[in-house]
Amino acid sequence: MTTLLFNKPFGVLSQFTDVKSPTERPTLSGFDLPKNVYAAGRLDRDSEGLLVLTDNGKLQAKLSSPKFKTPKTYLVQVEGAPSDADLTPLRAGLTLKDGPTLPAKARLIAAPDLWRRDPPVRVRKTVPDRWIEITITEGRNRQVRRMCAAAGFPCLRLVRWSVGGWTLDGIGQGKWQAV
Numbered sequence: 001m002t003t004l005l006f007n008k009p010f011g012v013l014s015q016f017t018d019v020k021s022p023t024e025r026p027t028l029s030g031f032d033l034p035k036n037v038y039a040a041g042r043l044d045r046d047s048e049g050l051l052v053l054t055d056n057g058k059l060q061a062k063l064s065s066p067k068f069k070t071p072k073t074y075l076v077q078v079e080g081a082p083s084d085a086d087l088t089p090l091r092a093g094l095t096l097k098d099g100p101t102l103p104a105k106a107r108l109i110a111a112p113d114l115w116r117r118d119p120p121v122r123v124r125k126t127v128p129d130r131w132i133e134i135t136i137t138e139g140r141n142r143q144v145r146r147m148c149a150a151a152g153f154p155c156l157r158l159v160r161w162s163v164g165g166w167t168l169d170g171i172g173q174g175k176w177q178a179v
Helices: 057-064 085-092 143-150
Strands: 003-008 048-054 072-079 105-109 129-136 155-163 176-178
Touching: 048 057, 072 143, 085 105, 085 129, 085 143, 129 143, 143 155
Parallel strands: 048 155
Antiparallel strands: 003 048, 003 176, 072 129, 072 155, 105 129
16 A cells, blocks of 8 residues: 655646646646555645545545544635634634534644745735644635635635644655655
């Protein structure tokens, strides 16, 4: 069995082919990954970070299914200057268009030492930004982005740092390692 931790760059689809636009959008096929591994869950094209790839169907189902409540931690750069109290709605759970979310763990953090994003996040001199660490146990489509927006702090950059006990620690952007 093969399980890989891949640091997915911004703008890359978390699949091996792009049926909508096969020549224009980068996919996982451009990263010299072993054959017969598949993403256990998704990471949006405009999100970065840890993507677990495996040929183990049971592991893939466990990491992808909300019934197993695998924790996923994200480092999120948001627009605005939230206080600790402003994170209360995230910790309590929010109601989104597709229903209520489970409570998340959320805390303010210092700007992490990450790789440069290409293209860089647009910086506005008149609008502050902060970083939040958010851990969820669901995995709905664009959930962290929608939760932050509902709390009044739109995402500028979103990096998945960990899935379960696996982290990106020591894995460069566009690189992978077997576990």
